[in-house]
Amino acid sequence: MNSTSLPPWPGDIGPVFLTEEQIQQAVNRLGAQISQDYAGKDLVMVGILKGVLFFIADLLRAITVPVTVDFLAIARYGPSEQTRGVVHLTKDLNEPLDGRHVLFVEDIIDTGLTTHFIMRTLRLRQPASLKACVLLNRNRRRIIDVDLAYVGFEIPDIYVVGYGLDFKEQYRNLRNIVKFEPDETAR
Ligand code: IMP
Numbered sequence: 001m002n003s004t005s006l007p008p009w010p011g012d013i014g015p016v017f018l019t020e021e022q023i024q025q026a027v028n029r030l031g032a033q034i035s036q037d038y039a040g041k042d043l044v045m046v047g048i049l050k051g052v053l054f055f056i057a058d059l060l061r062a063i064t065v066p067v068t069v070d071f072l073a074i075a076r077y078g079p080s081e082q083t084r085g086v087v088h089l090t091k092d093l094n095e096p097l098d099g100r101h102v103l104f105v106e107d108i109i110d111t112g113l114t115t116h117f118i119m120r121t122l123r124l125r126q127p128a129s130l131k132a133c134v135l136l137n138r139n140r141r142r143i144i145d146v147d148l149a150y151v152g153f154e155i156p157d158i159y160v161v162g163y164g165l166d167f168k169e170q171y172r173n174l175r176n177i178v179k180f181e182p183d184e185t186a187r
């Protein structure tokens with residue numbers, strides 16, 4: 001490498017935590033279960049941009065019953081952990097939810113504040129049913145209890161990036177989910 005070229009990734013990337021294959025296996029398992037549970041029902045999957053991008057795309061294709069998809073975007077207020085859950089919608093859904101079976105799909109649940117807020121918002125739209133599906137559940141730092149119908153993996157208290165998950169908008173395009181280990185001085 002010469003002095004003008006950048007290394008492919010900064011030194012923050014730690015070891016692979018979940019491989020593409022492990023992720024795909026979990027997605028297939030969840031897709032099969034969801035297909036069984038929602039057969040004959042009007043199913044709409046709702047995701048928050050952007051972290052859920054790859055998970056929801058793969059999950060959709062692992063589902064073998066009719067399904068539609070819609071997206072929300074949110075902005076968070078507040079510098080503290082407690083206020084991080086105070087979010088407002090910056091992009092609303094395109095479809096009404098009343099009378100439909102809604103599955104909220106999320107990449108990772110940490111404190112539970114985001115999911116709690118979104119579930120409350122979705123419930124106000126009077127769906128026939130409302131459940132949550134999450135790829136990664138890190139429950140060590142849970143502040144609000146949330147009911148998760150479908151879980152890909154339980155994970156320990158580590159920060160992860162890749163497969164849609166970011167650190168400051170970077171690393172979403174990694175195929176594996178890897179441990180993020182920033183330089184002490186950079187954090
Ligand atoms: P919660 O509101 O504390 O449950 O946080 C959930 C949100 O925080 C997720 O939608 C992610 O955007 C983000 N997040 C939490 N943990 C991680 C992580 O390990 N990597 C990337 N994003 C994360």
Ligand code: MG
Pocket residue numbers: 048049050051052107108
């Ligand atoms: Mg997210």
